[in-house]
Structure formats: structure tokens, C-alpha cells
Amino acid sequence: MDNNNYAHVAVKGNEAPKPTANVGEHIDTDKIKEDFPILSRDQNGERIYYLDSASSSQKPIQVIQAMGNYYASTHANVHRGVYTIAEEATRLYENARIAAGRLIGAAHPEREIVFTKNVTEAINLVAYTWGRANLSRGDVVLLSEIEHHANFVPWLMLAEEKGVELRYIPMDKTYNLDLSNLVQLSAGAKLIAVTAASNVLGSITDISKISDVAKQVGARLLVDGAQFVPHRLTDVKSIDADFYGYTGHKLLGPTGIGILYAKQELLEEMPPFLGGGEMIADVRLDGFSTTDIPWKFEAGTPPIAEAIGLHAAIDYLEQVGLDKIAAHEKSLTVYAIGALTDHFGKDITIFGPEPSDSKDRAGVVSFKFADIHPHDVAQVLNEYNVCVRAGHHCAKPLMRCLHVPATTRASFYLYNDEEDVNALIHALEQVKKMFG
Ligand SMILES: Cc1ncc(COP(=O)(O)O)c(C=O)c1O
Structure with a gap:
């Protein structure tokens, strides 16, 4: 088969198994949980309360089976x-690839979606090539103070290597990005690279506004959708x-697969990233030529089972x-913030926007608990089977803005419900007794 011509095979049937969860108007978490084997695993005679999906989500049986069937x-x-x-x-x-593009509304998924190892590699790919x-x-790249290290370090490396100037959109008192000086900050920018949702604060970026300014100043726009795409409808167009x-x-989905969407004309122009098999049209002793997009950016054997998962x-x-997932997480977040504050x-100090009807907010609740170190909090929570993340969350510049070295973070997904939040509150009461 010619290496440049797979589009025709991509449109045939869809072999991925269908979910069994029979969901109606609202999310039925009991039904959803049945699809996630790990959520019924036994730990010291009880189930686990998994509140760390912002770090990595759990996997439904449909994903596990799709990968197993493929290998079998x-x-x-x-x-x-x-x-x-x-x-x-x-x-x-x-x-x-078509599904990965469809999820985010790509116009030409067969050409505009590149599979990488994770989103970190996707951002690095853009920094290294484009x-x-x-x-x-002297060229300006505009980032924000609240980025994950994945969207800081590739640009810091480029700044060191090429003398590119980095500027930062600050966070305001409500834990949202302060876009009031965006036009001035963007002057001379060739790229604006921002997260769509904060993995620490749960704040959701007004990407449309940033996109308008990017167009105004002639800058390219890169969005880190790691915390947005799993929870909200996304439309890159x-x-x-x-x-x-x-x-x-x-x-x-599984680990080991990331997705980079880039406009077709940009991918066409960009030099390749890694070199090797799969990404070439020809190799001679004195040089090589690259194959078509997107394979030009996928050197070596790709993550096949991971793509199927x-x-x-x-x-x-x-x-x-x-839309249902977003609504479910929003109401659970309102419940969690209210219950934690009441108790x-x-x-407790929660670092993130107050839930409000007018502004969307992701299901990530980061907090400081009395003066107890977040690692101690998380360790005691684990004794009650409550899984949360403690640390800087790969957002050290943001930790400095918050004047804390670390936070404890609970994060929600479609399988979480009030029972999980109540387990968190119960376990925090034990933390308080132990350290209080
Ligand atoms: C906002 C954001 N960007 C990037 C990443 C990096 O994701 P990965 O480790 O899958 O590359 C994360 C992971 O926590 C994240 O939350």
C-alpha cells in the first residue's frame, strides 16, 4: 500500500465497541460506574473514591476491551x-484519527490530526518545528501565568536558544485570566499559547476573546486543551x-497517546519533528524527502493500540x-465547594473561581487545608480510600502567584457523585482530628 494514501481506508466502518451505559436526561453515575472496573476494586474492604481525574482519568471496559481485542x-x-x-x-x-478530529470539530481530520505520545509532546512538536x-x-510569544509546565518549558527552551521574548497574561483576583490588557500584551506577538482550562484552578479561559486579539495582531494561536476537551464540547473551527x-x-483513553490538531497549511509548511521510518517519501545516502501530512510528523511505529483505545x-x-458531562460536573463542583466551605x-482556602451561573468552571477543586502540608492531607485521605493529588501540579509559576508551595486537589469526572465528595469531607474531618 502506498504510504501516502490512507484517507480512503479511514472512512470505512467504525469497529470500536459501543458503551453499555444507558444514560437518559442526566448522568446516572451508578450505571456509569459499572463500566469502570477499577471503581469497584477492593482496598481494605471498601471501594475507592477516585478524585484525581485531572491527573489521569479511569478507563471504561469498552476501552480496555477495544485494546485487548485489537491485540488478540x-x-x-x-x-x-x-x-x-x-x-x-x-x-x-x-x-x-478521524474520531480524534471529529471530537474537536477539525475540518480535515485525515490531514490535520497528528498522533503524539501525549499533549506535552504535541506542544513540543510545535515549538521544535513551527x-x-x-x-x-525579539519575537514575542505570549503565554499565561497559569499554564502547566507542558506549555511553559518548550517556550522557555526556545527563549534560551533563540532569544525569543516571553510575556505572560496575569491571573486576576477571581482566579481567571486578566484579559484587560490583552491588546497591549499581544503587541508584536507571533504566537499566543494558552490553556483552555486550568488544571489547578478550574478556571476556563475565554479563548474566543484571545483568538480575536490574536487575529488582530497577526499572531498564531495555540491552545492546550488537556483539561478542556475531556469535559466540554470543543470546536477548533x-x-x-x-x-x-x-x-x-x-x-x-489510554496513556501513550496525545493529539495535535494543526491547520493543514501550517502542517504542510512545518519541517518534520522526529526522523526515521514512516515519515519519509525517499531516503538516499545524501538526503531524504518527507512524506505527506500528517504522517510526516509520525516517525516510527505509532501508538496503534493506544489510538484504538x-x-x-x-x-x-x-x-x-x-453537554451532559459538563452539566453533571458543574453541579457536582457547586455541591463540593459549598459542602467543603460549610464544613x-x-x-479551608479554595483556589479557584466561585461557581456562578454566568461563567463556566471546571470540576477541579484545589485547596489549602488549615496549615497542614498537602502531602500529609493526601496521605491521610488515602487511608480512607480517597484518591486526590497533592503537589505543585506541574504549575510552579502559578504556585508562586498563589503564595503556596503546593495544594491538595480533588477533581471530578462523569463517574463521580456526591458520595465521593462526602467521602472526601469525612476523610478531611479525620485529617483535622489527627493534626488539629
Ligand atoms: C493543562 C495541562 N496541560 C498539559 C498537561 C500534560 O499532559 P500530558 O502529561 O498528558 O502530556 C496536563 C496534565 O496534567 C495539564 O493538566
Whole structure:
């Protein structure tokens, strides 16, 4: 099979298994939980309360089975073999690309979606290829103070190497990005790279406004959708994103797969990222030429089983409905913030926007609990089977803005409900007794 021509195989049937959760108007978490084997595992005679989906989500049986079925019945390397299972594997892999693009509204998923290892690699890909080809000394890249390290360090590396100037959109007192000086901050910017939702604060960025300013000043727009795509409907066309990244393991999919969306014309122009097999058209002793997009950016054997697992995860999310997931998480977040504040009053400081009807907020609740170190809090919570994250959450610049070294963070997904929040509150009461 010609390495440049897979689009035709990608449109055939969709082999990913369908979710069994029969969801109605609202999310039935009892039904959803049945699809997630890990949520009924026994830990010291009781189930676990998993409140760390912002770090990595759990996986439904449909994803686990899709990957297992692939290895049991269809595994072969993709894009190479002419035998039946190799063609089937290629079709499954390319179908996953279409699904990954469909999820975020890409106009041409077969050309505009590049599979990477995670969103960190997706952002690095842009910095290494587009960044090195298009940015030079004095050019401005505008980031924000609340980014994950994945959207800081690649640009800091470029700043060191090329003398690119980095500027930062600050956070305001409500824990949202302060866009009041955006036009001035963006002057001379060649790229604006921001997160769509904060993994620490739960604040959701007004990407449309940033996109308008990017167009006004002629800057490209990169969006880190790691915490947004799993929880909200995303449309890269309506925000006119040039680059958009997300990561499979946070949206019910496996680890080891990330997604970079980039406009076709940008991918065409960009130099390749990694070199090796799969990404070439020809190799001679004195040089090489690259193959077509998107394979030009996928050197070596790609994450085939992971792409198939990702496809099953996307099907699952679409079947449940991202609008329902967003509404469910929003009401759970309102409940959690209200209950935590009622129970612990001054002992708890929550770092994130107040839930309000007028502004969306993600299901991430970061907090300081009395003066107890977040690692101690998380360790005691674990004794009550409550899984939360403690640390700087790969957002050290933001920790400095918050004047704390670390926070404790509970984060929600479609399988969480008030029982999980109540377990958190009960376990925090024990923390208080122990350290109080
Ligand atoms: C906002 C944000 N960006 C990027 C990442 C990095 O994700 P990955 O480790 O899958 O590359 C994370 C992970 O926590 C995140 O929350």
C-alpha cells in the first residue's frame, strides 16, 4: 500500500465497541460506574473514591476491551503490510484519527490530526518545528501565568536558544485570566499559547476573546486543551485555533497517546519533528524527502493500540454526551465547594473561581487545608480510600502567584457523585482530628 494514501481506508466502518451505559436526561453515575472496573476494586474492604481525574482519568471496559481485542485479533504494524490483518490495523488506526478530529470539530481530520505520545509532546512538536522555523530573536510569544509546565518549558527552551521574548497574561483576583490588557500584551506577538482550562484552578479561559486579539495582531494561536476537551464540547473551527493539543489518558483513553490538531497549511509548511521510518517519501545516502501530512510528523511505529483505545474512549464520551458531562460536573463542583466551605469554614482556602451561573468552571477543586502540608492531607485521605493529588501540579509559576508551595486537589469526572465528595469531607474531618 502506498504510504501516502490512507484517507480512503479511514472512512470505512467504525469497529470500536459501543458503551453499555444507558444514560437518559442526566448522568446516572451508578450505571456509569459499572463500566469502570477499577471503581469497584477492593482496598481494605471498601471501594475507592477516585478524585484525581485531572491527573489521569479511569478507563471504561469498552476501552480496555477495544485494546485487548485489537491485540488478540488484529495486531500488525500499520501502513506497511498488504495482508488482511495489517490492512485492518491500518484502518483502525486511521479511523481513530478521524474520531480524534471529529471530537474537536477539525475540518480535515485525515490531514490535520497528528498522533503524539501525549499533549506535552504535541506542544513540543510545535515549538521544535513551527517555533524554530518561524521565531527568532525579539519575537514575542505570549503565554499565561497559569499554564502547566507542558506549555511553559518548550517556550522557555526556545527563549534560551533563540532569544525569543516571553510575556505572560496575569491571573486576576477571581482566579481567571486578566484579559484587560490583552491588546497591549499581544503587541508584536507571533504566537499566543494558552490553556483552555486550568488544571489547578478550574478556571476556563475565554479563548474566543484571545483568538480575536490574536487575529488582530497577526499572531498564531495555540491552545492546550488537556483539561478542556475531556469535559466540554470543543470546536477548533469556531475559535479559529491554529494549533490545539489534548491528551488521551485524561479522557478515558489510554496513556501513550496525545493529539495535535494543526491547520493543514501550517502542517504542510512545518519541517518534520522526529526522523526515521514512516515519515519519509525517499531516503538516499545524501538526503531524504518527507512524506505527506500528517504522517510526516509520525516517525516510527505509532501508538496503534493506544489510538484504538482512544477511539473507543471518544465513542464512549460522545454516547454519554459532553453537554451532559459538563452539566453533571458543574453541579457536582457547586455541591463540593459549598459542602467543603460549610464544613470547614476558615480551615479551608479554595483556589479557584466561585461557581456562578454566568461563567463556566471546571470540576477541579484545589485547596489549602488549615496549615497542614498537602502531602500529609493526601496521605491521610488515602487511608480512607480517597484518591486526590497533592503537589505543585506541574504549575510552579502559578504556585508562586498563589503564595503556596503546593495544594491538595480533588477533581471530578462523569463517574463521580456526591458520595465521593462526602467521602472526601469525612476523610478531611479525620485529617483535622489527627493534626488539629
Ligand atoms: C493543562 C495541562 N496541560 C498539559 C498537561 C500534560 O499532559 P500530558 O502529561 O498528558 O502530556 C496536563 C496534565 O496534567 C495539564 O493538566
